[in-house]
Amino acid sequence: MINYEKEYQNSRNVCGEPFPEIVEFFENYDDECATVLDSGCGQGRDALFIARKGHSVLGVDTAQTGIEQMLEEAESENLAVDGVIADITNYEAPDLYNIVVIDSVLHMLQNDEIRNAVLEKSSNAVCKAGFILIADTPKHKSLICDYFKSVPKVWKIIKNEKNFFFAHKIALVKS
Numbered sequence: 582m583i584n585y586e587k588e589y590q591n592s593r594n595v596c597g598e599p600f601p602e603i604v605e606f607f608e609n610y611d612d613e614c615a616t617v618l619d620s621g622c623g624q625g626r627d628a629l630f631i632a633r634k635g636h637s638v639l640g641v642d643t644a645q646t647g648i649e650q651m652l653e654e655a656e657s658e659n660l661a662v663d664g665v666i667a668d669i670t671n672y673e674a675p676d677l678y679n680i681v682v683i684d685s686v687l688h689m690l691q692n693d694e695i696r697n698a699v700l701e702k703s704s705n706a707v708c709k710a711g712f713i714l715i716a717d718t719p720k721h722k723s724l725i726c727d728y729f730k731s732v733p734k735v736w737k738i739i740k741n742e743k744n745f746f747f748a749h750k751i752a753l754v755k756s
Contacts, residue, residue: 589646593650598626615637617679617681622664623644632662636661638663639674670690673702680714684714688721696724715746722744725746729746
C-alpha cells in the first residue's frame, strides 16, 4: 500500500491531472456555483480543477500534507476550496452536495463491505438532481454497478465505461 502522506511530502503532483472523463463532465455541466464533495481528494487534483470552474469544493482525505497542499494552492488562486482531514470510511458529510466525486479511492479500501458503506454514505450526500462521479479500477466495477442498480428509482446511470461510473440522482430516499 502506498504511503500517500510520504509521497505528498516528496512531490506536489503525485496523481497527475484530472481524468479526461471528469474534465468532460464539468466542461458540460451547466449549473454555476455547484457544491462538490471530493472524497479522498489527496492533493486536490480534482478539487482544484472543479473550483477553477467556479464551484465550491470540500475535499476530504486522511493525508494532512495533501490537504495542506490543496488549501495552499486554493488560497493562492482565491478558490472556494475547503479541506477536512478525515477517513472517508467514517466521515459524515455535513451537508448535501450537487456532486460527489470518488476518484481512485474505492480500490484502496479493505473490503467490499467497507466499499459498500462508502458508496452508501457518498450517495446519501448527493442532493436530488445531483450527481456522483466514480473513477476506480475495473476490479470493483460490478460492485459499484450493483449498488446503484439496487436503487433504480433513485439513480439513473449516465456513464458506465471502463474505469468510470457516473450517476444522476433522480429521487431522494425516504427515511
